[in-house]
Amino acid sequence: MALRSFRGGVHPREHKELTEHKALQVMPPPAEICVPLGQHLGKPANPLVKKGDRVRQGQVLAEASGFISAPVHSPVGGTVVKKTKGPVVGGTTAELLVIQPGPAPAPEAGAPVAIADDGPIFLPPLDPRSVSGKDVVDRVREAGIVGQGGAAFPTAVKLSPPPDKPIDWMIVNGAECEPYLTRDYRLMLERTADLVEGILLIGTALGAKVNLGIGIENNKPAAIRAMREAIAARGARIEVFTLRTKYPQGGEKMLIDAALGRRVPPGELPMAVGCVIQNVGTALAIRDAVVLGDVPRAATLTVSGLGVVEPKNLRVTIGTPLRAVLEYCGGVRPNARRVVVGGPMMGFAAYSLDAPVVKATSGILVLSDAEVAANPESACVNCGKCVAACPVGLMPTRLARLARLRRDEEARDLGIEVCMECGTCAFTCPANIPLVQYVRLGKKNVRNLPRKEA
Amino acid sequence: MDALLVYSLLTMGGLGVFFSAALAIADKKLRVEEDPRIGLAVEVLPGANCGACGFAGCNAYAEAVVTAGAGINRCPVGGQGAIDGLALIMGVEATTAVKHVVRLMCRGTASLAREKAHYDGPTSCAVQDLVSGGAKACQWGCLGGGDCVSVCTFGALEMGPDGLPVVYEDLCMACAACVTACPRDLFELHPVTREFFVFCKNHDDPKTAKDVCEVACTGCTICARNSEGAITMVENLAVIDHEKINPAIIPIEKCKTRAIGWLHPQPEPAAVGAAGGSAGATTED
Numbered sequence: 001m002a003l004r005s006f007r008g009g010v011h012p013r014e015h016k017e018l019t020e021h022k023a024l025q026v027m028p029p030p031a032e033i034c035v036p037l038g039q040h041l042g043k044p045a046n047p048l049v050k051k052g053d054r055v056r057q058g059q060v061l062a063e064a065s066g067f068i069s070a071p072v073h074s075p076v077g078g079t080v081v082k083k084t085k086g087p088v089v090g091g092t093t094a095e096l097l098v099i100q101p102g103p104a105p106a107p108e109a110g111a112p113v114a115i116a117d118d119g120p121i122f123l124p125p126l127d128p129r130s131v132s133g134k135d136v137v138d139r140v141r142e143a144g145i146v147g148q149g150g151a152a153f154p155t156a157v158k159l160s161p162p163p164d165k166p167i168d169w170m171i172v173n174g175a176e177c178e179p180y181l182t183r184d185y186r187l188m189l190e191r192t193a194d195l196v197e198g199i200l201l202i203g204t205a206l207g208a209k210v211n212l213g214i215g216i217e218n219n220k221p222a223a224i225r226a227m228r229e230a231i232a233a234r235g236a237r238i239e240v241f242t243l244r245t246k247y248p249q250g251g252e253k254m255l256i257d258a259a260l261g262r263r264v265p266p267g268e269l270p271m272a273v274g275c276v277i278q279n280v281g282t283a284l285a286i287r288d289a290v291v292l293g294d295v296p297r298a299a300t301l302t303v304s305g306l307g308v309v310e311p312k313n314l315r316v317t318i319g320t321p322l323r324a325v326l327e328y329c330g331g332v333r334p335n336a337r338r339v340v341v342g343g344p345m346m347g348f349a350a351y352s353l354d355a356p357v358v359k360a361t362s363g364i365l366v367l368s369d370a371e372v373a374a375n376p377e378s379a380c381v382n383c384g385k386c387v388a389a390c391p392v393g394l395m396p397t398r399l400a401r402l403a404r405l406r407r408d409e410e411a412r413d414l415g416i417e418v419c420m421e422c423g424t425c426a427f428t429c430p431a432n433i434p435l436v437q438y439v440r441l442g443k444k445n446v447r448n449l450p451r452k453e454a
Numbered sequence: 455m456d457a458l459l460v461y462s463l464l465t466m467g468g469l470g471v472f473f474s475a476a477l478a479i480a481d482k483k484l485r486v487e488e489d490p491r492i493g494l495a496v497e498v499l500p501g502a503n504c505g506a507c508g509f510a511g512c513n514a515y516a517e518a519v520v521t522a523g524a525g526i527n528r529c530p531v532g533g534q535g536a537i538d539g540l541a542l543i544m545g546v547e548a549t550t551a552v553k554h555v556v557r558l559m560c561r562g563t564a565s566l567a568r569e570k571a572h573y574d575g576p577t578s579c580a581v582q583d584l585v586s587g588g589a590k591a592c593q594w595g596c597l598g599g600g601d602c603v604s605v606c607t608f609g610a611l612e613m614g615p616d617g618l619p620v621v622y623e624d625l626c627m628a629c630a631a632c633v634t635a636c637p638r639d640l641f642e643l644h645p646v647t648r649e650f651f652v653f654c655k656n657h658d659d660p661k662t663a664k665d666v667c668e669v670a671c672t673g674c675t676i677c678a679r680n681s682e683g684a685i686t687m688v689e690n691l692a693v694i695d696h697e698k699i700n701p702a703i704i705p706i707e708k709c710k711t712r713a714i715g716w717l718h719p720q721p722e723p724a725a726v727g728a729a730g731g732s733a734g735a736t737t738e739d
Contacts, residue, residue: 085662092587351571351586377576404578437581444584 003218003244006257008391010247010424012179012345014219018304018311020182024190026298026315027328029076033319034096035061036088039358040146041153042068044095053080057120058295061097070144070154075297075318076101077118087352089341089361096356099319123293128197136205136290143289144359145296148281149173149250150342152360155282159205161271167206168274171259172199172283174216174223175243175250178343180304181363184280186313187300188216188223191284192230198287199238202278205286210276213239215259217249247345248422252277254391266392266418281362299361303329307336307366316357323353325364335368344371345423378431386425386435392418396425396435403442412446419443491520491543498539500531504607506629519544527551530628531608553646554628556610556621557717560596560640561653563616567592567667583637591666594656596640602632649717650694650701652677657689664711671713677704 038044045062049055057077064071078101088094103118123142126135141156161167172195176184188195203212216224224242231238241259243249253264255277262273270277278286281300288294299318304311309330316325322339326332340347341355341364357364386396394415402411416439425435495516503511507528509518518524519540526540527549534551541548573582573589579599582588588597598617610625611632619632623646633641640655654671656663663670673690684698692714706715 090586092593348586349571434576434581437576437585440584441578441581444580 004241004258004261005244005246006249006254006391008389008393008424009249009254010389010427011245012247012427014245015180015304016182016185016219018180018306019302019313020185022182022186022311022313024186024300024313024315027317027320027325029101029317030320030324032081032098032100033076033317034084034086034098034321034354034356035072035075035319036356036358037062037072037095037097039072039152039318039360040070040144041151042066042070045069045072045144047083047095047097049080049097051080051082054078054118055080055099056118057297058123059121064141064144064154068154068157070146070156071142072144073295073297074099077120078102087355089350089355089358090348096319101317123289123295125293126290128201128287128291131201131204131290133205133207136201136286139289140205140286143285143295145282145285145289146359148279148285148360148362149252149277150346150360150362152358155278155286158276158278159202161206161276165271166274167210167271167276169211169213169256169260170199170202170206170276170278171212171241171255172202172214173250173252173255173277173279174214174220174227175255176220176280177217177245177247177249177251178345178347178363179247180365181302181343182304183300183302183313183362185220185223187280187284188220189226192226193234194287195227195280195283196230196234196236196238197291198283198285200234200236201286201290202276202283206276211239212237213241213259214280215241215243215249215255217243217245219245247427248391248420248424251391251420251422253420266415296359299357299359301325301357301361302363303366304363305336305340305366306368306371307333307338309333316361318359319356321354321356322350322364325357326353326366332366333368335370336366337369337372338367340365340367345427346421375432377433380431380433383430385428385430389424389428391422391424392420394419396439397429397433399442400433400435400438403438403445406445408442408445408449411442412449416442416446489520492516494543495519495540498532498536498543499529500536502531502607502627502629504531504627504629504631506530506627506631530554533627554643555623555626555646556628556630556632556641557644557651558596558619558621558640559642559651559653559655560594560618560638561669561713562590562592562595562667563618564598565616566669567595568665580635580637592656592658592663592670593666594638594654594658595667595670596638601635601637602641605631605635607631644696648696650699650704650715651717652685652692652694652714654711654713655691657691659690663690667711669711669713672711674710676708677706677714680705 043065046065047062049061055074059074060071061074062072078099081098081100083097085093086096137156137159145155146152147155174184174188199212203210227240243258248254252270256262256270256275264270264273285296298315300315302313312329339350341350380397390396399411399416419439421436423436496513499512501512507515509515527537529536537551538548568591569589570591571589575585577599579597579601582597582599587593596618600613602619603611603613608625608627610622611619614620628643652671656670660672663672671691675687677692678685678687681704684695685692
């Protein structure tokens with residue numbers, strides 16, 4: 001049988017050999033962590049603690065400030081040093097809570113002895129076999145779980161589809177199509193049984209009728225085998241989709257096309273074709289929140305690239321500065337040129353190593369001279385490679401040209417807003433045109449256009 | 455004579471007579487009287503079609519002046535010449551045009567404003583602004599990508615050696631294309647004689663502002679407190695009310711970052727006032 005996949009796409013060099021054989025390690029928290037209040041798509045959370053406060057591990061630091069928002073919990077027990085503005089990944093500054101991990105200071109001599117409980121706070125564990133769907137969604141919201149796939153969309157919102165959009169498939173995204181990243185792969189190998197439980201819990205949240213599946217690319221045969229065995233051992237009904245390795249298979253719409261052959265209409269969400277996609281990391285976070293009562297305190301991520309001394313797969317305390325993570329991996333080599341947070345295709349170059357790891361951080365890549373080397377931009381030769389590769393069927397070269405010329409209406413009519421900025425076009429471009437940047441500019445200009453009369 | 459030649463001549467000649475008659479009739483029957491003044495008005499306008507008047511181009515503006523009574527002083531490119539011409543055509547009194555030029559409200563040159571990272575993407579300011587806010591640590595200042603230079607149809611802007619665009623005020627026609635193009639809104643239109651400004655748009659808190667640029671307005675309020683109400687503080691930035699300001703009373707020497715001051719060095723700060731500008735206008739380039 002031909003392997004499933006989607007239309008278009010590319011297959012960049014994987015570079016997964018740097019870390020795929022390395023088991024997950026837990027990195028101890030550094031001397032000081034900076035926890036951003038906005039770690040998700042949507043409104044930042046409202047802080048509930050102030051400077052000097054003693055916080056317990058798992059305590060709510062900031063509460064959700066709307067439907068599309070998520071609370072932030074303290075990753076450690078410690079003391080709030082200050083609330084400040086600092087650099088975050090993505091190039092801006094944001095509100096951060098600086099926390100010094102450590103035990104409570106010893107009470108002063110003569111002070112009344114009143115040692116409050118200082119241990120970690122957990123939510124009450126629920127029984128995964130008898131829990132109701134509503135309880136799962138409430139727990140996900142309470143625990144502040146956000147999508148681990150990159151956009152950090154609050155997961156509880158995704159698990160609450162409107163009643164007029166029936167969901168019949170929930171697929172966990174184990175594609176991990178970005179080069180270098182091996183975190184989902186390690187999670188599938190090392191926490192297979194937990195992942196199966198997480199998938200079943202998401203099924204519970206979405207209702208009994210939903211079909212469950214997991215999509216894995218065929219460059220991860222060990223993960224496919226492990227998942228099949230664990231599903232059989234549990235006696236669960238979860239389909240494993242083996243997908244032909246291609247970028248951007250982990251995009252929601254690509255994954256649905258690859259696994260089920262359904263096309264999500266432009267501008268619509270996966271629920272329009274009855275699907276919900278969740279990341280491997282998200283499914284595990286849901287499992288931990290329900291079964292253990294745990295909240296997201298650490299991010300599982302891959303540190304890789306030829307510019308870092310010792311590439312690793314790590315569990316890093318949320319709020320740990322990138323600098324501390326890189327030091328834990330032996331530091332950077334002299335040929336290191338650029339630090340990218342996320343995957344090489346869609347990640348952001350970090351301008352400050354003081355930016356902290358957040359809930360949805362999936363990788364930290366230290367790219368060397370050789371890896372970032374690029375030819376200078378030249379004129380478009382109209383070869384059409386970007387058009388053939390675009391997974392959402394756009395004409396990137398034309399859109400970039402229209403964006404540069406500020407012909408925004410035409411760009412809108414050609415569907416520029418459908419672009420998800422996956423970078424496939426720029427990857428294939430023989431003229432080295434930074435197509436994504438121009439299309440992003442065009443999208444911004446189109447957003448500012450007066451709304452078209454319906 | 456060859457019959458073919460005769461027939462051809464007759465056919466072509468006949469067609470010619472027929473169509474000229476048709477055209478002559480159409481000219482009489484379908485004539486639209488156009489105000490001859492519109493043509494004259496187009497003649498006195500510069501023909502740059504820049505849109506600075508707010509109309510689609512010179513023709514549209516000329517029509518608006520003649521038929522809709524639009525103001526005759528709306529063409530900054532044509533300046534006084536255009537106003538005089540339009541006044542003559544329309545039989546109204548000519549008003550005086552004050553030449554306006556654009557001024558860049560940022561002095562954060564490459565050596566004074568800190569870079570937060572090396573940027574090697576597309577140079578366009580609009581693109582830089584979208585990618586992590588560009589290379590400059592100041593999120594309000596000039597990105598130096600030259601989007602303003604590329605939209606200027608009059609050659610009045612050029613990228614200077616220090617990473618900031620230079621305005622050639624005698625070439626600037628105040629069409630405001632650069633004002634629209636700048637993603638950070640750093641250009642302002644001012645009368646050419648106005649030379650006293652706060653050369654900064656940074657709204658950061660004082661500590662951040664000082665950190666990102668040596669010539670940022672840090673919001674210390676010294677100028678505002680001594681301005682008799684002509685300078686207001688808007689989120690850590692001093693904003694001048696140019697109608698009220700008396701530059702002579704502002705202690706600009708107390709501005710530690712030199713964010714407020716004169717466009718050109720003033721010979722005697724006390725004696726300037728309305729005459730400001732004559733001193734340094736020739737040193738612009």
